[in-house]
Amino acid sequence: MERYCVFYTIIVYAIPEIYLDVFHYPRPDLAASIVKQMTPDPIFGALSGLHLAAPRRTGKTTFLRRDLVPAVLEADKFPIVVDLWEDRSRDPSDILRRRIGQAIDDLKGSAEKALDRSRLRRISALGFSVALADLEPFSGTIPEGLERIGAGVGRDVVLVVDEAQQALVSEGGMDAMFALKAARDAMNLGEDGPRLFLIMTGSHRSKLAELVLSARAPFYGGSVQDFPVLGESFVRTLLEQLATAQNVSIPIDEGVAAFEILMHRPEAFMQAVRDEIFEAALSGEKLNLRRRAEAVRAASWGSLEAELDSLSRVQRALFEALMDGGEGFSPFSKPALEDVARRAGAKSVSKSAVQQAMKTLVEKELVWQPGAGRYAVDNQDMLDMHRRKKSQDR
């Protein structure tokens, strides 16, 4: 598929979402491969749900809005995007209901009428620009609402829930997830009629996994997949355009290494490139993007380290044991207590001391508790730093 990357000002679907002079690397192939899975396959059937996780600031939302939504429309399906982080003070179920209410309002009067693609495009685009807080939540059940939308557009509905792990924060949020599952089952069971596809993304893998893992989870039986982060082709395209537009030459492998150091975050990478070009022009020195990326990372690790330094020895030892132990780590077991003592340089630590330390780690939002007796690392940047430092030491 043709890739077209430009520094450009675009107005997406002629609606008030304006991207000014920013480099955007389109990902039509990834969008097409997701949409393709929604077409029934003779062996596997059609995909009915997808849970995709990738770290913060790696381009999930941008992909959903700028690549996936157009691809869904192109496939003659109707996309609805809801971002559960849109207003963190609101219950996720409230955000979902408002978005459903909005879609129904936008479609009013269009039931049974064939909607052409440009109208659908306009309606789906509106969802990106309206402040949901000003809208009435839908008062019926979530499955009823989605069925009404399906009937209104006369097409399959693709509901994209961004930051879906936010549903875990409240009982209402989890109920909304169960309602989505019920809606999907109801709509997909019939032979005819519009189907419902659910695509959930999240920046917290272990939290997203809570929606699919246990038998009590709404999407039990599903799995969380890694959303592919941007890679070499993003770097190459950006650097090639820079070479043409600004006559700045940065070797691709140096760019790729810097992008990796910056955890595949386009924004941080572009900032580093910009700063490096600017400072090299001032100082007359040779560009060294890799060194700059390392400096940016060192600064961010420095502030994470400062946070770790504020922990007591037992708290820090426990946190490190959890980071190494992963999901199956059982913090109050005998081997874990011995491990924590060893890391803390103590002869032994009591169970109550570890319980107290764990409480503090949860309060500091370094750790979260998926369920009774289960603990997982909450701060993903800490985890990344820990893993990378460990692999450097090897």
Ligand SMILES: Nc1ncnc2c1ncn2[C@@H]1O[C@H](COP(=O)(O)OP(=O)(O)OP(=O)(O)O)[C@@H](O)[C@H]1O
């Ligand atoms: N394909 C891309 N090309 C160029 N820049 C991109 C691309 N995707 C994302 N970006 C830039 O990276 C930054 C983060 O993107 P985005 O908000 O989509 O990430 P995210 O993973 O949803 O982040 P968060 O975890 O905060 O929700 C933005 O500044 C965005 O403009």
Ligand SMILES: [Mg+2]
């Ligand atoms: Mg996002």
